[in-house]
Structures are given as structure tokens and as C-alpha cells.
Amino acid sequence: MIIDSISADKKIIVNTKWLMINSTADDTTYPDTIALTDDALKARAERIPRAIAAAWNALPYQISITDEKCGEHLFTVVFNVEIVTAGPYHYAVNFVNVKTGNGIGVKFDANAKGITSGRSYVLSGSSRAKFNVSDPRTATDSNPKADTLEPHEYGHMLGLIDEYFEAQFNRGGVRYTYFDGSKEIAMPGNGGMMDNMRDGIAKRKRYALTIGYNAVRILKSNGIKVTKMEIVNGS
Numbered sequence: 001m002i003i004d005s006i007s008a009d010k011k012i013i014v015n016t017k018w019l020m021i022n023s024t025a026d027d028t029t030y031p032d033t034i035a036l037t038d039d040a041l042k043a044r045a046e047r048i049p050r051a052i053a054a055a056w057n058a059l060p061y062q063i064s065i066t067d068e069k070c071g072e073h074l075f076t077v078v079f080n081v082e083i084v085t086a087g088p089y090h091y092a093v094n095f096v097n098v099k100t101g102n103g104i105g106v107k108f109d110a111n112a113k114g115i116t117s118g119r120s121y122v123l124s125g126s127s128r129a130k131f132n133v134s135d136p137r138t139a140t141d142s143n144p145k146a147d148t149l150e151p152h153e154y155g156h157m158l159g160l161i162d163e164y165f166e167a168q169f170n171r172g173g174v175r176y177t178y179f180d181g182s183k184e185i186a187m188p189g190n191g192g193m194m195d196n197m198r199d200g201i202a203k204r205k206r207y208a209l210t211i212g213y214n215a216v217r218i219l220k221s222n223g224i225k226v227t228k229m230e231i232v233n234g235s
């Protein structure tokens with residue numbers, strides 16, 4: 001994450017690099033998948049950064065940060081994903097191509113307990129993810145409708161958790177605490193990108209919280225004490 005506080009147009013730039021790993025060959029680790037060549041997979045994966053930018057930069061998010069030295073400044077948040085096939089990366093993404101079971105799959109991944117073969121996920125606290133390019137909601141197909149899968153998974157990379165209801169993970173809503181101490185509980189079925197994705201774009205104020213707190217942390221490590229941090233837009 002880069003905080004550009006020098007330019008007139010102040011920005012917080014969130015750069016994420018993914019290493020594309022072709023895991024479309026059917027094996028016990030990733031079953032049910034139909035093989036794609038590296039080139040075919042790359043052509044499909046290349047659609048993802050655009051879909052994430054379209055979903056996450058739509059508002060765009062703006063965060064007001066006040067510190068003791070410089071006063072109040074408004075930062076526009078820019079989300080940027082790049083997919084690489086070599087070199088340094090933030091996330092290693094295993095891509096699969098599972099069309100069975102409505103794209104959710106039938107068999108289970110050998111190394112992820114309870115997760116069916118077609119289910120996309122980001123492992124929290126790790127730099128690993130798995131995406132199914134045949135999920136009906138993927139941005140990797142030529143159908144521009146419902147390109148919400150990867151933008152949702154990207155939210156997990158920003159440190160956000162699922163707001164939807166799933167019996168085994170019933171959290172009774174997801175709790176958020178803003179910088180001023182105010183709280184919000186997001187209940188399942190709210191339509192947000194981290195819930196059932198009805199919104200289509202990321203527009204909930206709370207989704208920018210992890211970015212805002214990270215900015216506060218970075219500024220603190222540079223000796224700048226933030227006294228106020230507020231996400232000024234979103235619903």
C-alpha cells in the first residue's frame with residue numbers, strides 16, 4: 001500500500017500482485033477440473049483486474065485523515081491488481097476450471113477440509129487463494145453480467161470477512177468498529193459485496209476500514225499520529 005500525500009490529488013494506492021498457477025489439470029488436490037492450457041487460462045485470468053477495478057474503484061472510496069502535523073487531508077483510494085506468472089507476488093492463486101455441481105463442484109479439495117472443488121476462496125492469514133474460472137459469477141468468462149466472484153474474493157485479500165449466512169459460520173452479523181469508536185453490525189442478506197453481492201460494486205463504507213486503519217498504522221510508523229480517520233463516502 002502506498003500513501004501518496006505529496007501530489008495535489010492525494011491517493012492511497014493498494015497494489016496487489018497475484019501469481020497465476022494453472023491447477024486446471026484434474027488431480028486429488030484439485031479434483032473435478034477440466035484442463036486449460038496456460039495461454040487459455042491467462043487469456044481468461046486477464047479479465048479479472050479490470051473487473052476488480054470496476055467494482056472497487058466505482059465510488060471511488062475516499063478517506064479523510066487528520067494528523068497532528070499536516071491537518072486534514074482527503075485521500076482517494078485506488079485498488080489495483082496485477083496478475084503475473086513469475087517474480088515476486090502477494091498471493092499465489094491456484095486457478096481451477098470446475099463446471100460440475102453448478103460450478104461449486106462435487107468432490108472435495110484434498111488440502112482444504114470441507115471445501116468443494118469448485119469453491120473459490122482466499123485463505124485468511126496466508127498468501128494463498130483458489131479461484132474457479134467456471135463459477136457462474138466469474139469475471140473470466142465473456143459474459144459481462146455478475147462479474148462479482150473475484151471482486152468478492154479480493155475483499156478477503158483486503159482483510160474483510162464474509163457477511164453472508166452459513167450455518168457452520170454463524171457470526172450473528174459481522175461487527176465493525178470505526179476509528180471514532182462507533183460500531184456497525186452488518187447482518188446477512190444486506191446485499192453488499194461481502195454478502196450476497198447484489199450491489200455489484202463495493203460501496204459499503206465499512207469495506208474501506210481495513211485500508212483506513214492500515215494507513216493510520218503506516219503513518220504512525222513514520223512518526224505521524226492520526227487523530228481522526230473517516231470514510232467519507234459509501235453507504
Ligand SMILES: [Zn+2]
Pocket residue numbers: 152153156161162
Ligand atoms: Zn467470501
